Amino acid sequence: MGKTLTVDSTSRCDVLIIGAGGAGLRAAAQIGEQRPGTSIIALTKVFSPQKSHTTTAQGGMAAVDPKDPVDRAIFHMFDTWKGSDCSADQNVIKKLCAIGWEEVVWLERHGMHFSRTEEGRIAKRPFGGHMLDFGETLAFRACYEADRTGKGIMDTVWAESLKYGVNFIGQCIATELLCKDGHCIGAIIFRYPEGKFFAILAKATIIATGGKTRMYLVSSNCRGNTGDGLALALNTGLPVMDLEAVQFHPTGMVGPGILASEALRGEGAILRNKDEEPFMERYAPTAKDLAPRDLISRAIIQEIREGRGLFHEGHNAHHVWLDLRHLPKEVHEKKIQEVCSFFKRFVGVDPEKDLCPVTPTAHYQMGGIPTNEFGEVQGDTHGIVPGLFACGEVAAASLHGLNRLGTNSLLELITMGRVTGEGVVEYLKDAKDPDGLPPDAGHIIFDQFSTYLHAQGKEKYAEIRDTLRNLMMEKVGIFRSEKSLLEAVDDLGELKERATHIPPGTTCMRTNQDLWQIWELNNLITVSMVIAQGALARKESRGAHFREDYPKRSDEFNYHTLVYMPKFNTVTFDKRPIDMSIFEAKGDHYELFDYIQREY
Amino acid sequence: MSISHTITLEINRYDPDTELSWIHTYQVEASGILRFVDVLRKINDEQDPTLAWPSSCEHAQCGSCGIIVNGKPLLACELLVKDAVEQFNTHTFKLKPLTIAPVLRDLVVDLEKAYDRVHKAKPYLIKPAPPHRDGDEYRISPKTLEIYSEATRCINCFCCATACISSHHHFLGPNTTMANMVRLMDPRERARKERMDILYREDGVYRCHTARACSFVCPKDIDVSHFLALGKEGKF
Numbered sequence: 001m002g003k004t005l006t007v008d009s010t011s012r013c014d015v016l017i018i019g020a021g022g023a024g025l026r027a028a029a030q031i032g033e034q035r036p037g038t039s040i041i042a043l044t045k046v047f048s049p050q051k052s053h054t055t056t057a058q059g060g061m062a063a064v065d066p067k068d069p070v071d072r073a074i075f076h077m078f079d080t081w082k083g084s085d086c087s088a089d090q091n092v093i094k095k096l097c098a099i100g101w102e103e104v105v106w107l108e109r110h111g112m113h114f115s116r117t118e119e120g121r122i123a124k125r126p127f128g129g130h131m132l133d134f135g136e137t138l139a140f141r142a143c144y145e146a147d148r149t150g151k152g153i154m155d156t157v158w159a160e161s162l163k164y165g166v167n168f169i170g171q172c173i174a175t176e177l178l179c180k181d182g183h184c185i186g187a188i189i190f191r192y193p194e195g196k197f198f199a200i201l202a203k204a205t206i207i208a209t210g211g212k213t214r215m216y217l218v219s220s221n222c223r224g225n226t227g228d229g230l231a232l233a234l235n236t237g238l239p240v241m242d243l244e245a246v247q248f249h250p251t252g253m254v255g256p257g258i259l260a261s262e263a264l265r266g267e268g269a270i271l272r273n274k275d276e277e278p279f280m281e282r283y284a285p286t287a288k289d290l291a292p293r294d295l296i297s298r299a300i301i302q303e304i305r306e307g308r309g310l311f312h313e314g315h316n317a318h319h320v321w322l323d324l325r326h327l328p329k330e331v332h333e334k335k336i337q338e339v340c341s342f343f344k345r346f347v348g349v350d351p352e353k354d355l356c357p358v359t360p361t362a363h364y365q366m367g368g369i370p371t372n373e374f375g376e377v378q379g380d381t382h383g384i385v386p387g388l389f390a391c392g393e394v395a396a397a398s399l400h401g402l403n404r405l406g407t408n409s410l411l412e413l414i415t416m417g418r419v420t421g422e423g424v425v426e427y428l429k430d431a432k433d434p435d436g437l438p439p440d441a442g443h444i445i446f447d448q449f450s451t452y453l454h455a456q457g458k459e460k461y462a463e464i465r466d467t468l469r470n471l472m473m474e475k476v477g478i479f480r481s482e483k484s485l486l487e488a489v490d491d492l493g494e495l496k497e498r499a500t501h502i503p504p505g506t507t508c509m510r511t512n513q514d515l516w517q518i519w520e521l522n523n524l525i526t527v528s529m530v531i532a533q534g535a536l537a538r539k540e541s542r543g544a545h546f547r548e549d550y551p552k553r554s555d556e557f558n559y560h561t562l563v564y565m566p567k568f569n570t571v572t573f574d575k576r577p578i579d580m581s582i583f584e585a586k587g588d589h590y591e592l593f594d595y596i597q598r599e600y
Numbered sequence: 601m602s603i604s605h606t607i608t609l610e611i612n613r614y615d616p617d618t619e620l621s622w623i624h625t626y627q628v629e630a631s632g633i634l635r636f637v638d639v640l641r642k643i644n645d646e647q648d649p650t651l652a653w654p655s656s657c658e659h660a661q662c663g664s665c666g667i668i669v670n671g672k673p674l675l676a677c678e679l680l681v682k683d684a685v686e687q688f689n690t691h692t693f694k695l696k697p698l699t700i701a702p703v704l705r706d707l708v709v710d711l712e713k714a715y716d717r718v719h720k721a722k723p724y725l726i727k728p729a730p731p732h733r734d735g736d737e738y739r740i741s742p743k744t745l746e747i748y749s750e751a752t753r754c755i756n757c758f759c760c761a762t763a764c765i766s767s768h769h770h771f772l773g774p775n776t777t778m779a780n781m782v783r784l785m786d787p788r789e790r791a792r793k794e795r796m797d798i799l800y801r802e803d804g805v806y807r808c809h810t811a812r813a814c815s816f817v818c819p820k821d822i823d824v825s826h827f828l829a830l831g832k833e834g835k836f
Contacts, residue, residue: 046656046662046664047654047664047710047711047712047715048711048712048715048718048756050662050715050755050756051656051657051662051663051664051711052662053656053657053662055657055661055662055755056657056659056661056662065736067734067736104737105736105737108737108738109728109731109737109738109788110724110725110728111724111725111728111783111786111788113745113749113752113786114737115742115745116740116741116742116745117742118741118742119739120739120740120741120742121737121739122737146749148661148753151661151753151755152752155723155752156724158723159722159723159724160724162719162722162723162724163722163724168712170712171712192704193616193704193710222656222657222658222662223655223656223657223658224656255633256635256658256659258658258659314631314633315633338661338753341660341821342659342660345660345678345680346635346659346678346680348633348680460645461645461649462644462645462646504649505648505649505650506650508615508616508617510616510617510704510705511616511652511704511705511708513644513649513650513651513652513653513705513708514649514650
């Protein structure tokens with residue numbers, strides 16, 4: 001019955017980075033700068049780090065220049081706290097808001113092509129939820145490179161890593177974390193072209209695999225954002241945090257769900273319903289179209305539910321309009337060039353003349369692998385896992401709590417990437433080379449892959465994938481209830497079982513797309529189960545998590561959800577307290593960092 | 601709006617285990633607003649799960665899904681069925697892998713190898729200018745930036761390198777050369793001598809025949825040949 005799977009060969013390095021996107025490679029560049037000669041291997045699922053999903057981020061990176069005449073870091077901290085619906089960690093907010101500008105300058109000095117003001121300074125634009133004077137007026141805080149800021153960031157950290165001789169391994173996935181005596185000592189990886197497993201032993205390992213929203217029918221995420229890093233942590237017996245908080249970006253393009261950046265609204269675009277009414281004025285009288293994303297996404301669905309939405313025949317989807325017709329030609333051509341071309345190419349509308357159909361799209365996970373403010377991974381509520389770090393979207397330190405403000409993700413990627421790099425350098429001072437492979441290395445993953453390769457039955461990958469994406473959208477989407485979530489948990493259990501009966505199209509190991517996708521599908525189902533379970537347990541509405549049966553925020557749930565699921569649907573819950581250190585320090589304006597009301 | 605088309609795809613297949621190549625013909629009923637990546641997924645879902653094809657972001661921002669359709673290198677995520685029918689004036693499409701790197705399977709080529717060329721252009725600042733006296737960002741006027749910012753939009757999809765008549769023979773290729781040009785035009789780069797050495801090396805810009813195929817096929821509408829011409833003229 002086929003081939004026996006084995007570890008083909010073993011290599012060693014100082015630092016293994018799983019996922020070579022913005023966060024992973026910012027960490028790599030930091031290590032390279034601070035500790036030249038460190039041997040670093042960075043794994044990516046795609047062909048080159050430059051193809052990572054970071055490259056699709058559009059609008060900007062929030063950072064307050066300490067010399068700014070009107071903006072102050074404390075306003076940014078407050079906005080982030082309020083935006084999170086009082087569930088982010090204040091030690092992390094304080095730290096990252098304070099170093100944001102340094103990182104913008106770091107990127108610029110390392111060659112990023114930021115857009116400029118007439119004086120040649122880095123240009124800034126307003127973004128949702130970012131305001132001056134504790135919520136009074138819009139702040140110009142998002143530093144940007146046209147509407148391709150993520151690409152600018154990705155190109156910069158990729159090129160810097162190249163400069164420091166980071167060894168990139170493309171087209172591969174990390175399938176198992178290697179642990180010995182409670183330390184992480186590397187990973188088993190699987191390379192797509194050869195279809196072989198390799199072991200990499202490392203003194204320190206960083207998980208930076210990014211986002212995961214491919215389990216939703218409408219998603220702005222790339223094909224490979226399938227929750228691999230989260231599944232890796234869960235399968236190792238580690239907890240994940242706040243996964244119930246899934247951000248739906250209000251303006252995905254009808255059809256493929258491609259992101260239409262908030263920068264469009266930052267430049268003045270307006271949401272309209274079928275009567276062309278600018279409806280956000282009713283939901284958020286002050287912030288209007290630049291209210292936080294969770295609020296606008298719910299408003300759009302509300303409009304559609306109450307019959308003021310529209311229906312797109314071609315894509316068979318409900319939507320509202322985004323109006324960009326009144327923006328100057330100069331803005332269309334220079335500041336939002338990429339997004340305008342997406343509307344023209346993918347939707348067939350010209351934003352200069354036509355209204356653009358948009359609908360909420362699953363976009364970002366606020367939660368992730370819990371870390372402390374140094375990027376060290378939390379093993380349980382009491383301690384860290386030596387040798388294991390995590391940063392970027394896959395991790396939760398947590399800057400975002402249960403809702404993230406636009407442009408705070410790029411801020412988090414870069415600042416936590418750097419901080420994690422610094423943490424790794426510190427850790428390497430006393431770290432020893434791992435002895436060798438643990439005797440049982442790879443056994444679990446070989447069993448798993450053998451099961452996929454030899455599966456018998458009549459199930460089809462596509463049917464299970466589509467069922468999953470529909471059920472997550474309907475039952476674990478923007479609006480949730482006990483009934484819908486209980487159904488989802490049952491459905492997911494059934495899907496997991498069905499997924500063991502998908503015979504792969506071929507058992508040849510090299511570039512076996514089917515095998516690769518079945519592995520991804522299993523990760524998606526695993527992570528979906530944790531999202532649903534977390535959502536079921538959180539009987540309140542907070543940030544992006546909205547329960548129709550519990551529509552208000554409740555102080556009872558002033559904590560982070562921790563979930564362990566070492567075996568599918570064997571779930572254990574735990575809690576992590578929310579860090580309130582800004583409030584507790586009793587400094588200026590501390591009272592604003594209490595559990596405040598959230599209105600815009 | 602959503603008129604359905606019956607299209608025929610003749611796809612180059614390659615099996616790395618048997619090293620066999622063949623052409624497989626698929627008939628697909630596809631709505632006009634589907635993109636070619638959707639059509640390929642539809643083939644996987646409904647007809648043949650073994651057909652391998654590359655993609656990632658699927659909205660023309662990562663450059664992973666380059667393929668050749670009826671002779672033209674393009675991004676499969678950008679080509680809508682209705683536009684393909686109109687543009688190529690046919691319902692039959694020949695799909696081939698890019699020719700810029702070894703084929704791994706079917707339409708998937710080893711772009712990782714193709715990237716070795718880009719690495720040669722050292723896409724970072726080799727020697728950055730000293731920081732501004734205020735200690736913050738270097739000042740660059742929008743006018744200066746505008747001269748080269750189009751070139752920074754390149755996503756290294758290698759469509760231009762595939763279309764280029766010289767890039768298969770001793771030429772670093774249009775995208776790689778343009779990556780070097782970006783840094784030559786970037787006022788923050790001080791390593792100009794080293795940059796010019798890259799530009800004018802044996803496999804450098806003078807291998808370009810100015811056929812301008814790069815500009816013609818660029819999915820991001822970058823006038824690649826313009827930047828190569830500046831390189832030849834020494835205008836940077």
